[in-house]
Amino acid sequence: MTLLPVTRMSMIAAPLLLALGACAGNPYDIPATQCSPAQHQALVGRNVGEVFLPPNLRKREVGPDGVMTRDYNPARLTMFLDAKGWITRVACG
Known part of the structure; x- marks a missing residue:
């Protein structure tokens, strides 16, 4: 009958852990209106x-031979440029 105290403790701890887990923020919860x-x-x-461009807008410029990181950020505006600095394409990420 030593299992009973462990079960009782589990029944008390489980809802508390679930409540704490619900408080954790999502690191990818970014407003879609930024980009x-x-x-x-x-x-x-x-x-x-x-x-x-607004100063609070995350942005990056990628030239014709530019190198990009692979980190996806849906709030960041990516501008693809030609050799003379003309914007050829825009995307989020």
Whole structure:
């Protein structure tokens, strides 16, 4: 009958652990409004030096021979540039 105290303790601890798990934030819970390819499509065909973007928008520029990290960030705007700095494509990530 020593199993009874362990079972009682498990029954008390399980809901507490579930409640703590529900409090944990999702690291990928990023507002979708920060990067919108449809919204930023107007940048295509413009020179990156003439473009004004909000300072709080995460962004990166990738040249024709540029190297990118593989970390996906749905809130980051990625602008693909040609050799002269013209934006050829935009994407999130």
